[in-house]
Amino acid sequence: MVKKETSLDLNPCSVLKRHHILVKFAVSLLLLGLAFRLLVSDSLTFSSPAVESPPPPTRVETNAIADSPLPSSLPVQVAAAGDSLANESQTVQNASVAGQCDLFVGDWVPDPSGPAYTNATCLDIEAHQNCMKNGRPDSGYLYWRWNPRACELPRFDPEKFIDLMKNKWWAFIGDSISRNHVQSFLCILSQVEQAVEVYHDEQYKSRRWHFPSHNFTLSVIWTPFLLKADVFEDINGVSSAETQLHLDKLDETWTEQYKNFDYAVIAGGKWYLKTAIYRENNTVTGCHYCPGKNLTEMSFEYAYRRALKLVLNFTMDSSHKAFVFLRTTTPDHFENGEWFSGGTCNRTEPFKEGQVDTKDVDTVMRGVEMEEFEQAASLGAENGVTLKLLDSTRMSLLRPDGHPGPYRQFQPFAKDKNAKVQNDCLHWCLPGPIDSWNDIVMEMVIRGPQ
Ligand SMILES: *[C@@H]1O[C@H](CO)[C@@H](O)[C@H](O)[C@H]1NC(C)=O
Ligand SMILES: *[C@@H]1O[C@H](CO)[C@@H](O)[C@H](O)[C@H]1NC(C)=O
Ligand SMILES: *[C@@H]1O[C@H](CO)[C@@H](O)[C@H](O)[C@H]1NC(C)=O
Ligand SMILES: *[C@@H]1O[C@H](CO)[C@@H](O)[C@H](O)[C@H]1NC(C)=O
Ligand SMILES: *[C@@H]1O[C@H](CO)[C@@H](O)[C@H](O)[C@H]1NC(C)=O
Numbered sequence: 001m002v003k004k005e006t007s008l009d010l011n012p013c014s015v016l017k018r019h020h021i022l023v024k025f026a027v028s029l030l031l032l033g034l035a036f037r038l039l040v041s042d043s044l045t046f047s048s049p050a051v052e053s054p055p056p057p058t059r060v061e062t063n064a065i066a067d068s069p070l071p072s073s074l075p076v077q078v079a080a081a082g083d084s085l086a087n088e089s090q091t092v093q094n095a096s097v098a099g100q101c102d103l104f105v106g107d108w109v110p111d112p113s114g115p116a117y118t119n120a121t122c123l124d125i126e127a128h129q130n131c132m133k134n135g136r137p138d139s140g141y142l143y144w145r146w147n148p149r150a151c152e153l154p155r156f157d158p159e160k161f162i163d164l165m166k167n168k169w170w171a172f173i174g175d176s177i178s179r180n181h182v183q184s185f186l187c188i189l190s191q192v193e194q195a196v197e198v199y200h201d202e203q204y205k206s207r208r209w210h211f212p213s214h215n216f217t218l219s220v221i222w223t224p225f226l227l228k229a230d231v232f233e234d235i236n237g238v239s240s241a242e243t244q245l246h247l248d249k250l251d252e253t254w255t256e257q258y259k260n261f262d263y264a265v266i267a268g269g270k271w272y273l274k275t276a277i278y279r280e281n282n283t284v285t286g287c288h289y290c291p292g293k294n295l296t297e298m299s300f301e302y303a304y305r306r307a308l309k310l311v312l313n314f315t316m317d318s319s320h321k322a323f324v325f326l327r328t329t330t331p332d333h334f335e336n337g338e339w340f341s342g343g344t345c346n347r348t349e350p351f352k353e354g355q356v357d358t359k360d361v362d363t364v365m366r367g368v369e370m371e372e373f374e375q376a377a378s379l380g381a382e383n384g385v386t387l388k389l390l391d392s393t394r395m396s397l398l399r400p401d402g403h404p405g406p407y408r409q410f411q412p413f414a415k416d417k418n419a420k421v422q423n424d425c426l427h428w429c430l431p432g433p434i435d436s437w438n439d440i441v442m443e444m445v446i447r448g449p450q
C-alpha cells in the first residue's frame, strides 16, 4: 500500500519557508490520501441522488480523521500556508487590451436580481455543491455579479445561446471542477430546456446530454490529467499504487471524441500536485513526490507544462477545427488552517482588489497556462483554429464566499450544532460565482474567433 504522504507536494522552497507548517503535517500525514479522495480524487457518485454522502473511508482508519479531511489538493495548502491572505502587490491589470474590453479585469458588484436558477428549478446540482439544500444559512453570496471595468457583461442568455447552438456539440474536458462548471451550464440552460442524459460512465464522471429541441449536445469528460494515466485508486480514492502518468501520451478518453466537438472547454492542473511516476516512451523517467523510490524528483510544473503542450498542440494542429477554451486554475480559500486542521471558508462577501493574493501553487499553474496558451494560440491562428483563454483565476480568487464549506454535507449541523465537519473550500456552490464563468463564456462565443 502506498503511504498516505505520497500526496504531498514538498516543494523545497515552500518547505523551508514554512517549516512550522510541516511539523503539523507530520502529524497529519495519514490523512492525506483521504483528502484527495474527497475532492480531487473525485470518486463520489454524487450524481446518483441516493448517495448523499460518501461512504466512510476504508483504509484511513479512525484516528483523528473523522472530521478533518477535506476535499482539496493538499499541496495547494502546503505551498500557500501562511500567506493565504497576503496583500495583493500586483499592479492592477490593464482593462483594455488592443481596444477590446478585457472580460477578466473587473470587480464583483452587488446584484439584487440574484441567480438565474435555484435548487428547485435545476435538477442537475451535485449533492456536495447544493449548498442551499444542504442548509447553508446565508444567501448574500448569491447577489453579486462580475463587472468588467471596461464594458458591460450581459447575463448568459440561455434562449439566445441555445439558438446559436443548433446542431452543435460542446465538451467540458477535465477534472471535478470541470464537472462543477458543466453543472452550472446545465442549470442555466435548464431555464429554457431540460437536457436529456444520453450517456454516463459507471461513476457518473463522464456524461453526455442532449437538448432535443435544438439538437444541441453537451458532454463532460473525466480526464483529470488530460494525459494517459494509470490510476490505482479505489472508489474511495485510496491508492494501492502510484499513478503512472505518461507525459508523452494524451488520454484517448477525450482525444477519440474530439473530432465531434464544436466547442471544447479544457482545464486541468490540480491532479498534477499528486504523487505520480512519470513515464516517457514507456520508460520511467522520474517521479513527483515519491521519497524512498530512488527516482529523479520532477516538479509538477514540468509535468503540467508537458501536458499542456501536448494538449494544445493536439487541438491547434488538428484538422478538426474546434473553438477551444483553456480555463485557468481555480483557487481555493482555506483559512485559519488547512483542510485537515480545521481550515474554513466562512466569509460571506467577496474580497476587494488588494485584499487577497494568489497562492503560490496557483501562481505557478497560471503562469504555465499563460505561457503555453500564448504559444499555442499562434500555432492555432496559423492553422485556422481558435484558442481562447478563460482566465477565471483572478475573478474566482475574489470569491472566498462561494464555496460549500461545511455545507458539502447535507445539514451538517442538524444533530450537533458544534459538529466538526470537513470543509470544501475549492469547489463552488450552485448557484454561485461559477455561474459568472458562463456569462463570460457566452460573451466570448458571441464575440467569436477574432
Ligand atoms: C494592501 O495594499 C493596499 C494598497 O495597495 C494598502 O493600502 C494596504 O495597507 C495593504 N495592506 C496590508 C495589510 O499590507
Ligand atoms: C493599457 O493598454 C493601453 C492600450 O494597449 C495602453 O495605451 C496603456 O498604456 C496601458 N496602460 C497600462 C497601465 O498598462
Ligand atoms: C432547496 O433549498 C431549500 C433551502 O433553501 C430547501 O428547503 C429545499 O428543500 C431545497 N429544494 C430542493 C428541491 O432541493
Ligand atoms: C445533430 O447534431 C449533430 C452534431 O452535433 C449532427 O451530427 C447531427 O447530424 C444532427 N442531427 C440532425 C438530425 O440534424
Ligand atoms: C522510444 O523507444 C524506441 C524503442 O523502444 C526507440 O527506438 C526510440 O528512439 C525511443 N524514443 C525516444 C524519444 O526516446
Ligand SMILES: *[C@@H]1O[C@H](CO)[C@@H](O)[C@H](O)[C@H]1NC(C)=O
Pocket: 294
Ligand atoms: C538509485 O539508482 C541509481 C541509478 O539507477 C543506482 O545506481 C543506485 O544504486 C540506486 N540507489 C539505491 C539506494 O537503490
Ligand SMILES: *[C@@H]1O[C@H](CO)[C@@H](O)[C@H](O)[C@H]1NC(C)=O
Pocket: 313, 314, 317, 379
Ligand atoms: C505538434 O505536433 C505535431 C505532430 O502531431 C508536430 O509535428 C509538431 O512539431 C508539434 N508542434 C509543436 C509546436 O509542438
Ligand SMILES: *[C@@H]1O[C@H](CO)[C@@H](O)[C@H](O)[C@H]1NC(C)=O
Pocket: 335, 336, 342, 343, 344, 346
Ligand atoms: C469563521 O471561522 C473562524 C474559524 O476558522 C471563526 O473564528 C469565526 O468566528 C467564523 N466566523 C463566522 C461568521 O462564523
